[in-house]
Amino acid sequence: MITYKGKIIVIAGPTASGKSDMALKLAKDINGYIINGDSRQIYKDLNIGTAKPIFDEKISKNIYLLNGIKHFLYDFVNPKENFTLYEYQNAVGTVLNQEKGIPIIVGGTGMYIDSVIFNYELIPNTKEPKDLETKSLEELQSLAKDHINEMNESDRKNRHRLIRAIERGGINRKKGDMLNHIYFVIDIDKEILKGRVRQRIDKMFEDGLLEENISLRKQGYTYEDKGMNSIGYIEFKEYFNDKISLEEVKEKIYKNTLSYIKRQRTWFRRNSESIWTNSYEDILYKASNFISKE
RNA sequence: GGUGACGUAGCCAAGCUGGUUAAGGCCGUGGUCUGCAAAACCACUACCAUGGGUUCGAGUCCCAUCGUCACCU
Helix, strand or coil, X not given: CCCCCCEEEEEECCCCCCHHHHHHHHHHHHCEEEEECCCCCCECCCCCCCCCCCCCEEEECCEEEECCEEEECCCCECCCCCCCHHHHHHHHHHHHHHCCCEEEEEECCHHHHHHHHCCECCCCCCCCCCXXXXXXXXXXXXXXXXXXXXXXXXXXXXXXXXXXXXXXXXXXXCECCCCEEEEEEECCCHHHHHHHHHHHHHHHHHCCHHHHHHHHHHCCCCCCCHHHCCXXXXXXXXXXXXXXXXXXXXXXXXXXXXXXXXXXXXXXXXXXXXXXXXXXXXXXXXXXXXXXXX
Protein backbone atom coordinates (compact mmCIF):
# COMPACT_ATOMS: atom_id res chain seq x y z
CA MET A 1 0.00 0.00 0.00
CA ILE A 2 1.11 3.52 -0.80
CA THR A 3 0.41 6.13 1.86
CA TYR A 4 1.68 9.13 -0.06
CA LYS A 5 -1.04 11.74 -0.51
CA GLY A 6 0.68 14.17 -2.87
CA LYS A 7 0.52 14.51 -6.60
CA ILE A 8 2.29 12.27 -9.04
CA ILE A 9 2.85 12.37 -12.76
CA VAL A 10 3.12 9.27 -14.93
CA ILE A 11 4.88 9.18 -18.25
CA ALA A 12 4.34 5.74 -19.68
CA GLY A 13 4.51 4.38 -23.16
CA PRO A 14 6.03 1.74 -25.37
CA THR A 15 9.70 1.00 -25.69
CA ALA A 16 11.65 3.48 -27.78
CA SER A 17 8.92 6.07 -27.61
CA GLY A 18 11.21 8.66 -26.07
CA LYS A 19 9.53 8.77 -22.69
CA SER A 20 12.77 9.14 -20.75
CA ASP A 21 13.69 12.30 -22.62
CA MET A 22 10.23 13.73 -22.12
CA ALA A 23 10.39 12.97 -18.42
CA LEU A 24 13.80 14.51 -18.01
CA LYS A 25 12.68 17.73 -19.68
CA LEU A 26 9.55 17.83 -17.62
CA ALA A 27 11.44 17.23 -14.40
CA LYS A 28 13.62 20.24 -15.14
CA ASP A 29 10.68 22.44 -16.08
CA ILE A 30 8.53 21.65 -13.07
CA ASN A 31 11.24 20.92 -10.55
CA GLY A 32 10.44 17.28 -10.22
CA TYR A 33 12.30 14.03 -9.75
CA ILE A 34 12.13 10.76 -11.57
CA ILE A 35 11.16 7.29 -10.41
CA ASN A 36 11.84 4.29 -12.58
CA GLY A 37 8.73 2.50 -13.80
CA ASP A 38 10.56 -0.09 -15.80
CA SER A 39 10.93 -3.64 -14.62
CA ARG A 40 14.31 -4.15 -16.30
CA GLN A 41 16.18 -0.97 -15.57
CA ILE A 42 15.99 -1.82 -11.89
CA TYR A 43 18.68 -4.43 -12.45
CA LYS A 44 22.36 -3.96 -11.91
CA ASP A 45 24.76 -4.87 -14.71
CA LEU A 46 22.06 -4.94 -17.38
CA ASN A 47 22.79 -1.66 -19.09
CA ILE A 48 22.89 -1.60 -22.86
CA GLY A 49 20.07 -4.04 -23.52
CA THR A 50 17.72 -2.35 -21.09
CA ALA A 51 18.53 1.09 -22.50
CA LYS A 52 19.26 2.28 -19.00
CA PRO A 53 20.04 5.99 -18.84
CA ILE A 54 23.69 6.88 -18.51
CA PHE A 55 23.86 8.84 -15.30
CA ASP A 56 26.26 11.61 -14.37
CA GLU A 57 26.80 10.41 -10.84
CA LYS A 58 25.59 8.07 -8.17
CA ILE A 59 24.38 9.69 -4.99
CA SER A 60 23.51 6.60 -2.99
CA LYS A 61 22.32 3.02 -3.32
CA ASN A 62 19.50 3.66 -5.71
CA ILE A 63 19.68 7.37 -6.37
CA TYR A 64 21.39 8.69 -9.47
CA LEU A 65 21.82 12.14 -10.91
CA LEU A 66 21.33 13.06 -14.57
CA ASN A 67 21.30 16.68 -15.72
CA GLY A 68 20.85 17.63 -12.11
CA ILE A 69 17.67 15.58 -11.82
CA LYS A 70 17.40 12.86 -9.22
CA HIS A 71 16.57 9.40 -10.54
CA PHE A 72 15.33 6.72 -8.18
CA LEU A 73 15.16 2.95 -8.33
CA TYR A 74 17.54 2.33 -11.16
CA ASP A 75 20.31 -0.19 -11.13
CA PHE A 76 19.89 -1.55 -7.65
CA VAL A 77 18.63 -5.14 -7.88
CA ASN A 78 20.79 -8.19 -8.49
CA PRO A 79 19.57 -9.90 -11.69
CA LYS A 80 19.68 -13.23 -9.88
CA GLU A 81 17.30 -11.97 -7.28
CA ASN A 82 13.60 -12.74 -7.35
CA PHE A 83 12.30 -9.20 -7.25
CA THR A 84 8.56 -8.86 -6.85
CA LEU A 85 5.84 -6.36 -7.45
CA TYR A 86 5.42 -5.97 -3.72
CA GLU A 87 9.02 -4.93 -3.28
CA TYR A 88 8.76 -2.52 -6.14
CA GLN A 89 5.66 -0.88 -4.78
CA ASN A 90 7.25 -0.68 -1.37
CA ALA A 91 10.40 0.89 -2.71
CA VAL A 92 8.41 3.52 -4.59
CA GLY A 93 6.35 4.23 -1.49
CA THR A 94 9.49 4.88 0.51
CA VAL A 95 10.82 7.30 -2.08
CA LEU A 96 7.52 9.15 -2.30
CA ASN A 97 7.34 9.64 1.45
CA GLN A 98 10.89 10.92 1.75
CA GLU A 99 11.42 13.09 -1.26
CA LYS A 100 10.37 16.70 -1.85
CA GLY A 101 9.20 17.90 -5.25
CA ILE A 102 6.92 16.43 -7.85
CA PRO A 103 7.47 12.74 -8.56
CA ILE A 104 7.44 11.65 -12.17
CA ILE A 105 7.22 7.95 -12.66
CA VAL A 106 8.59 6.91 -16.05
CA GLY A 107 8.57 3.53 -17.67
CA GLY A 108 6.97 0.91 -19.81
CA THR A 109 5.94 -1.67 -17.24
CA GLY A 110 2.24 -1.08 -16.86
CA MET A 111 1.74 -3.39 -13.95
CA TYR A 112 4.54 -1.82 -11.92
CA ILE A 113 3.26 1.67 -12.54
CA ASP A 114 -0.36 0.78 -11.89
CA SER A 115 0.48 -1.00 -8.67
CA VAL A 116 1.55 2.41 -7.39
CA ILE A 117 -1.00 4.69 -9.04
CA PHE A 118 -3.98 2.48 -8.32
CA ASN A 119 -2.55 1.41 -5.00
CA TYR A 120 -2.78 -2.36 -5.16
CA GLU A 121 -3.16 -3.97 -1.79
CA LEU A 122 -0.22 -6.31 -1.73
CA ILE A 123 0.93 -8.45 1.13
CA PRO A 124 4.44 -9.76 1.57
CA ASN A 125 4.91 -13.31 0.40
CA THR A 126 5.27 -15.58 3.36
CA LYS A 127 4.51 -19.04 2.06
CA GLU A 128 7.33 -21.03 0.68
CA PRO A 129 6.65 -21.94 -2.90
CA LYS A 130 5.23 -25.43 -3.25
CA ASP A 131 6.60 -27.71 -5.92
CA LEU A 132 4.01 -26.67 -8.41
CA GLU A 133 6.38 -25.85 -11.23
CA THR A 134 6.56 -29.41 -12.43
CA LYS A 135 2.84 -30.05 -12.40
CA SER A 136 0.92 -30.30 -15.63
CA LEU A 137 -1.63 -27.76 -16.67
CA GLU A 138 -4.45 -30.16 -15.87
CA GLU A 139 -3.10 -30.85 -12.39
CA LEU A 140 -2.78 -27.16 -11.70
CA GLN A 141 -6.30 -26.53 -12.89
CA SER A 142 -7.58 -29.21 -10.61
CA LEU A 143 -5.66 -27.81 -7.63
CA ALA A 144 -7.01 -24.36 -8.38
CA LYS A 145 -10.56 -25.52 -8.89
CA ASP A 146 -11.92 -23.40 -6.03
CA HIS A 147 -10.69 -20.24 -7.70
CA ILE A 148 -11.10 -21.09 -11.32
CA ASN A 149 -14.52 -19.53 -11.54
CA GLU A 150 -12.96 -16.18 -10.80
CA MET A 151 -10.48 -16.63 -13.62
CA ASN A 152 -11.05 -15.91 -17.25
CA GLU A 153 -10.48 -18.10 -20.28
CA SER A 154 -6.97 -16.82 -20.75
CA ASP A 155 -5.86 -17.15 -17.14
CA ARG A 156 -7.21 -20.64 -16.71
CA LYS A 157 -4.64 -21.89 -19.17
CA ASN A 158 -1.89 -19.76 -17.78
CA ARG A 159 0.43 -21.75 -15.52
CA HIS A 160 1.81 -18.68 -13.76
CA ARG A 161 -1.60 -17.41 -12.84
CA LEU A 162 -2.83 -20.84 -11.74
CA ILE A 163 0.19 -21.34 -9.51
CA ARG A 164 -0.30 -17.89 -8.10
CA ALA A 165 -3.95 -18.55 -7.35
CA ILE A 166 -3.11 -21.81 -5.59
CA GLU A 167 -0.31 -20.32 -3.50
CA ARG A 168 -2.30 -17.29 -2.54
CA GLY A 169 -5.54 -19.17 -2.10
CA GLY A 170 -7.56 -17.09 -4.49
CA ILE A 171 -7.57 -14.01 -6.61
CA ASN A 172 -6.83 -10.65 -5.05
CA ARG A 173 -7.88 -7.46 -6.77
CA LYS A 174 -8.00 -5.19 -3.74
CA LYS A 175 -7.03 -1.58 -4.11
CA GLY A 176 -6.47 1.25 -1.70
CA ASP A 177 -7.07 4.91 -2.50
CA MET A 178 -5.97 5.90 -5.95
CA LEU A 179 -3.14 8.42 -6.00
CA ASN A 180 -3.75 11.97 -7.17
CA HIS A 181 -2.19 11.60 -10.56
CA ILE A 182 -2.07 12.50 -14.21
CA TYR A 183 -1.26 9.66 -16.57
CA PHE A 184 0.46 10.36 -19.88
CA VAL A 185 1.07 7.71 -22.49
CA ILE A 186 3.47 8.56 -25.27
CA ASP A 187 1.63 7.96 -28.50
CA ILE A 188 3.68 7.35 -31.62
CA ASP A 189 2.75 6.10 -35.04
CA LYS A 190 3.60 2.45 -35.23
CA GLU A 191 5.60 2.63 -38.43
CA ILE A 192 7.77 5.38 -37.05
CA LEU A 193 8.24 3.41 -33.86
CA LYS A 194 9.33 0.37 -35.87
CA GLY A 195 12.02 2.43 -37.52
CA ARG A 196 13.20 3.69 -34.17
CA VAL A 197 13.34 0.20 -32.78
CA ARG A 198 15.59 -0.85 -35.67
CA GLN A 199 17.91 2.05 -35.06
CA ARG A 200 17.94 1.49 -31.36
CA ILE A 201 18.91 -2.16 -31.73
CA ASP A 202 21.65 -1.30 -34.22
CA LYS A 203 22.93 1.22 -31.74
CA MET A 204 22.87 -1.33 -28.94
CA PHE A 205 25.04 -3.65 -30.97
CA GLU A 206 27.42 -0.81 -31.80
CA ASP A 207 27.58 0.05 -28.14
CA GLY A 208 28.56 -3.50 -27.31
CA LEU A 209 25.49 -5.55 -26.53
CA LEU A 210 27.32 -8.74 -27.45
CA GLU A 211 30.24 -7.77 -25.23
CA GLU A 212 27.85 -7.01 -22.39
CA ASN A 213 26.37 -10.48 -22.68
CA ILE A 214 29.81 -12.06 -22.75
CA SER A 215 30.78 -10.11 -19.68
CA LEU A 216 27.58 -11.05 -17.85
CA ARG A 217 28.32 -14.70 -18.47
CA LYS A 218 31.82 -14.22 -17.17
CA GLN A 219 30.42 -12.66 -14.03
CA GLY A 220 28.45 -15.81 -13.44
CA TYR A 221 25.02 -14.82 -14.66
CA THR A 222 23.02 -17.33 -16.65
CA TYR A 223 20.01 -16.94 -18.87
CA GLU A 224 17.97 -18.69 -16.20
CA ASP A 225 18.37 -15.73 -13.86
CA LYS A 226 15.27 -13.59 -13.49
CA GLY A 227 16.79 -10.43 -14.80
CA MET A 228 18.41 -12.16 -17.72
CA ASN A 229 15.05 -13.18 -19.10
CA SER A 230 14.84 -9.86 -20.87
CA ILE A 231 14.79 -8.77 -24.45
CA GLY A 232 18.32 -8.06 -25.56
CA TYR A 233 19.75 -10.83 -23.40
CA ILE A 234 17.69 -13.99 -23.57
CA GLU A 235 18.06 -14.01 -27.36
CA PHE A 236 21.79 -14.58 -26.92
CA LYS A 237 21.23 -17.86 -25.14
CA GLU A 238 20.94 -19.73 -28.41
CA TYR A 239 23.81 -17.78 -29.89
CA PHE A 240 26.15 -19.04 -27.20
CA ASN A 241 24.87 -22.56 -27.73
CA ASP A 242 25.97 -22.24 -31.35
CA LYS A 243 22.42 -22.50 -32.53
CA ILE A 244 21.94 -19.16 -34.26
CA SER A 245 23.96 -16.38 -35.81
CA LEU A 246 24.38 -12.86 -34.56
CA GLU A 247 22.10 -11.64 -37.34
CA GLU A 248 19.40 -13.99 -36.13
CA VAL A 249 19.86 -12.74 -32.59
CA LYS A 250 19.32 -9.23 -33.85
CA GLU A 251 16.21 -10.22 -35.75
CA LYS A 252 14.77 -11.96 -32.72
CA ILE A 253 15.42 -8.95 -30.55
CA TYR A 254 13.58 -6.86 -33.11
CA LYS A 255 10.59 -9.18 -33.26
CA ASN A 256 10.41 -9.61 -29.51
CA THR A 257 10.57 -5.88 -29.05
CA LEU A 258 7.69 -5.35 -31.45
CA SER A 259 5.47 -7.87 -29.77
CA TYR A 260 6.38 -6.37 -26.43
CA ILE A 261 5.34 -2.96 -27.70
CA LYS A 262 2.05 -4.42 -28.78
CA ARG A 263 1.41 -5.78 -25.29
CA GLN A 264 2.39 -2.49 -23.75
CA ARG A 265 -0.12 -0.64 -25.87
CA THR A 266 -2.82 -3.12 -24.95
CA TRP A 267 -2.10 -2.57 -21.29
CA PHE A 268 -2.10 1.20 -21.47
CA ARG A 269 -5.28 1.30 -23.54
CA ARG A 270 -7.16 -0.18 -20.58
CA ASN A 271 -6.88 3.03 -18.64
CA SER A 272 -9.45 5.31 -20.20
CA GLU A 273 -8.28 8.24 -18.10
CA SER A 274 -4.83 8.32 -19.62
CA ILE A 275 -3.76 11.07 -21.96
CA TRP A 276 -2.21 9.84 -25.18
CA THR A 277 0.11 12.38 -26.69
CA ASN A 278 3.44 12.85 -28.32
CA SER A 279 3.74 16.56 -27.77
CA TYR A 280 6.02 17.83 -25.04
CA GLU A 281 4.20 21.17 -25.01
CA ASP A 282 0.98 19.33 -24.40
CA ILE A 283 2.48 17.37 -21.54
CA LEU A 284 4.08 20.42 -19.97
CA TYR A 285 0.87 22.42 -20.20
CA LYS A 286 -1.35 19.73 -18.76
CA ALA A 287 1.17 18.72 -16.11
CA SER A 288 1.56 22.33 -14.99
CA ASN A 289 -2.18 22.74 -14.70
CA PHE A 290 -2.40 19.54 -12.76
CA ILE A 291 0.25 20.68 -10.30
CA SER A 292 -1.16 24.12 -9.73
CA LYS A 293 -4.78 23.21 -9.22
CA GLU A 294 -6.03 22.46 -5.76
C1' G B 1 8.26 -25.16 -79.40
C1' G B 2 8.30 -30.12 -76.40
C1' U B 3 8.15 -32.84 -71.72
C1' G B 4 7.48 -32.89 -66.52
C1' A B 5 6.37 -30.84 -61.72
C1' C B 6 3.80 -27.37 -59.16
C1' G B 7 -0.11 -23.39 -58.11
C1' U B 8 -3.96 -24.12 -50.55
C1' A B 9 -4.49 -17.40 -45.82
C1' G B 10 0.39 -11.69 -46.10
C1' C B 11 4.54 -15.71 -45.94
C1' C B 12 5.99 -21.08 -45.20
C1' A B 13 3.23 -25.43 -45.39
C1' A B 14 0.07 -30.43 -44.40
C1' G B 15 -3.94 -32.48 -46.75
C1' C B 16 -3.81 -35.47 -52.92
C1' U B 17 -6.64 -44.38 -51.69
C1' G B 18 -12.71 -37.83 -53.06
C1' G B 19 -17.21 -37.32 -47.56
C1' U B 20 -19.18 -33.64 -40.82
C1' U B 21 -16.15 -27.44 -38.65
C1' A B 22 -9.30 -27.24 -44.79
C1' A B 23 -3.54 -29.47 -39.87
C1' G B 24 0.58 -26.75 -38.12
C1' G B 25 4.17 -22.69 -38.03
C1' C B 26 5.54 -17.47 -38.91
C1' C B 27 3.75 -12.58 -39.39
C1' G B 28 -0.36 -9.54 -38.14
C1' U B 29 -4.65 -7.93 -35.22
C1' G B 30 -7.65 -7.80 -30.76
C1' G B 31 -7.51 -9.24 -25.75
C1' U B 32 -6.26 -11.11 -20.50
C1' C B 33 -3.52 -9.02 -16.35
C1' U B 34 -2.49 -7.50 -8.15
C1' G B 35 4.22 -10.89 -6.91
C1' C B 36 8.82 -14.13 -13.12
C1' A B 37 5.14 -8.72 -16.34
C1' A B 38 10.81 -7.07 -21.44
C1' A B 39 6.93 -12.74 -18.19
C1' A B 40 2.97 -16.03 -19.14
C1' C B 41 -1.56 -16.83 -21.46
C1' C B 42 -6.31 -16.44 -24.65
C1' A B 43 -8.94 -15.31 -29.20
C1' C B 44 -9.23 -14.06 -34.39
C1' U B 45 -7.35 -14.32 -39.63
C1' A B 46 -8.68 -19.36 -46.55
C1' C B 47 -14.41 -17.69 -51.98
C1' C B 48 -8.01 -24.27 -51.81
C1' A B 49 -4.97 -20.05 -59.55
C1' U B 50 -9.25 -19.60 -63.26
C1' G B 51 -13.15 -21.98 -66.29
C1' G B 52 -15.55 -26.37 -67.39
C1' G B 53 -16.51 -31.71 -66.47
C1' U B 54 -17.20 -36.54 -63.61
C1' U B 55 -19.87 -37.53 -58.91
C1' C B 56 -25.16 -37.84 -54.26
C1' G B 57 -20.57 -35.17 -52.82
C1' A B 58 -13.99 -32.40 -55.18
C1' G B 59 -8.59 -28.63 -52.52
C1' U B 60 -8.45 -33.91 -53.49
C1' C B 61 -10.24 -37.31 -60.09
C1' C B 62 -10.50 -35.56 -65.70
C1' C B 63 -10.00 -31.55 -69.51
C1' A B 64 -8.78 -26.63 -70.87
C1' U B 65 -6.68 -21.84 -69.77
C1' C B 66 -3.30 -18.74 -67.17
C1' G B 67 1.06 -18.55 -64.13
C1' U B 68 5.70 -20.39 -61.78
C1' C B 69 9.76 -23.66 -61.93
C1' A B 70 12.83 -27.57 -63.97
C1' C B 71 14.60 -30.20 -67.94
C1' C B 72 14.88 -31.08 -73.38
C1' U B 73 15.47 -29.57 -78.83
